[in-house]
Amino acid sequence: MESPKTGIVILALVAGVSLAGALLGWNVRQQVAHPAHSAALPAGGAANDHLRATYDPIHFKPAIESATDAQCLACHREVLEDKVRETSPAGVKAATSKAWYQRLSTYQGEQDTFHRRHLSTPLAKELMNLNCTTCHQGNDPREEAPGSSATSAPQSTQDFTLRKQVNVETTCLKCHGQMNIGVMGLPSPWHESKEMFGNSCLTCHAAIRTNRHQVTYLKAEAIEAAGQKNADVCYGCHGGRSWYRISYPYPRHAWEGMSPDVPDWAKGRPTESEARFQLPPSANKK
Ligand code: HEC
Ligand code: HEC
Ligand code: HEC
Ligand code: HEC
Numbered sequence: 001m002e003s004p005k006t007g008i009v010i011l012a013l014v015a016g017v018s019l020a021g022a023l024l025g026w027n028v029r030q031q032v033a034h035p036a037h038s039a040a041l042p043a044g045g046a047a048n049d050h051l052r053a054t055y056d057p058i059h060f061k062p063a064i065e066s067a068t069d070a071q072c073l074a075c076h077r078e079v080l081e082d083k084v085r086e087t088s089p090a091g092v093k094a095a096t097s098k099a100w101y102q103r104l105s106t107y108q109g110e111q112d113t114f115h116r117r118h119l120s121t122p123l124a125k126e127l128m129n130l131n132c133t134t135c136h137q138g139n140d141p142r143e144e145a146p147g148s149s150a151t152s153a154p155q156s157t158q159d160f161t162l163r164k165q166v167n168v169e170t171t172c173l174k175c176h177g178q179m180n181i182g183v184m185g186l187p188s189p190w191h192e193s194k195e196m197f198g199n200s201c202l203t204c205h206a207a208i209r210t211n212r213h214q215v216t217y218l219k220a221e222a223i224e225a226a227g228q229k230n231a232d233v234c235y236g237c238h239g240g241r242s243w244y245r246i247s248y249p250y251p252r253h254a255w256e257g258m259s260p261d262v263p264d265w266a267k268g269r270p271t272e273s274e275a276r277f278q279l280p281p282s283a284n285k286k
């Protein structure tokens with residue numbers, strides 16, 4: 001049998017450790033409450049802690065529909081300010097490890113991040129007018145799945161798809177699908193047949209489907225001007241940077257001189273751009 005003395009020593013030890021833990025906890029809580037430690041957080045009303053900011057109503061409909069880039073960037077500066085490393089931790093230089101799509105005739109400048117390539121690089125600014133909400137229409141920070149709870153976006157949502165924060169089929173595919181050479185009657189893929197057409201899309205498209213790019217997120221006139229000089233500009237968004245094996249089913253706007261017969265492949269195609277991107281009628285050229 002052990003002496004009662006050992007028991008008392010153990011008890012004292014436990015009490016001592018508990019007291020130290022409680023003191024530490026109190027100390028940590030005092031630090032969090034200290035104003036100097038919260039000064040760096042954005043002055044965003046209720047949303048001034050991480051969890052509340054994650055669920056800030058601006059991330060969801062309806063608030064996201066009218067959100068400006070500046071509002072998003074107030075918390076997400078990293079999206080535009082972060083740049084890729086010059087050298088990877090293993091010593092590989094970004095400048096000497098460019099992917100095929102970073103060596104096209106339209107590619108300018110150093111390697112850059114995905115967001116910057118769509119919002120702030122020279123080509124992006126010249127041709128496009130994308131906003132945060134062109135792609136981001138709401139997401140589910142918890143399950144990352146539509147319809148995951150009574151309060152999340154419903155299963156039927158078109159705003160984002162499973163495990164993604166955007167709907168890639170209604171955003172990315174528009175500019176990163178395959179070139180639909182079948183409907184164009186081209187004899188072979190563009191890189192093989194382009195010489196036949198003077199390496200210009202406008203050989204045909206000066207007269208066919210001329211009512212194009214009248215949407216808020218594109219700069220229609222700048223695109224035509226750039227495409228006239230270099231077909232890679234057009235091809236870049238219509239097959240040249242295709243991350244997909246499928247093509248986007250573009251709306252088929254009526255154009256001057258169009259035949260009244262609708263070809264089979266075009267039956268069921270919309271004849272107007274997606275409603276949320278349509279320009280007011282007065283802004284339409286022709
Ligand atoms: C009040 C600050 C705040 C504002 C304003 C804000 N966000 Fe966020 N956002 C956050 C925080 C915090 C997170 C969570 C980040 C994390 O956990 O890594 C987040 C997460 C996200 C995510 C990732 C979601 C996920 O499922 O992981 C996206 C995308 C996003 N925000 C986009 C936007 C867009 C677009 C806007 C403007 C419409 C916006 N945010 C405005 C603070 C904000
Ligand atoms: C061209 C479409 C597009 C545009 C425009 C866009 N985003 Fe994103 N964003 C994405 C995609 C795609 C992801 C990655 C989503 C995923 O992982 O499912 C993403 C991810 C994010 C994330 C999550 C963190 C991260 O970096 O992965 C934040 C935050 C975010 N975007 C904020 C913004 C803000 C703020 C803007 C406007 C300044 C913006 N985005 C513009 C497509 C876009
Ligand atoms: C409105 C047209 C448009 C949309 C929509 C679009 N992109 Fe792009 N994307 C471009 C253009 C133009 C470039 C070339 C930018 C450059 O070279 O500076 C590009 C480049 C890229 C690159 C290459 C970046 C690099 O390092 O060169 C990736 C990856 C990419 N897009 C993915 C996406 C994804 C994912 C989406 C959907 C969330 C998307 N894009 C939506 C037009 C678009
Ligand atoms: C030989 C003539 C010809 C050339 C060259 C040509 N196209 Fe086309 N294109 C067509 C025809 C024809 C259609 C279908 C017209 C219709 O809707 O009836 C078409 C349709 C399209 C469409 C809409 C596809 C859809 O599914 O609705 C896009 C986008 C397009 N062309 C882009 C381009 C680009 C970019 C280039 C150059 C890289 C190019 N075309 C070169 C003849 C051509």
Ligand code: HEC
Pocket residue numbers: 127128174175201202205208209210211212213214215218223224226227228233234235236237238250251252253254272273274
């Ligand atoms: C920055 C990306 C981008 C560039 C560059 C670009 N396009 Fe497009 N193009 C699009 C998008 C996105 C749509 C669909 C717009 C919509 O929904 O109405 C489209 C639609 C079209 C259509 C279908 C027109 C219709 O009936 O609505 C044709 C044809 C076309 N583009 C040809 C061209 C030609 C020719 C060029 C070069 C002069 C070119 N595109 C350059 C992104 C681009």
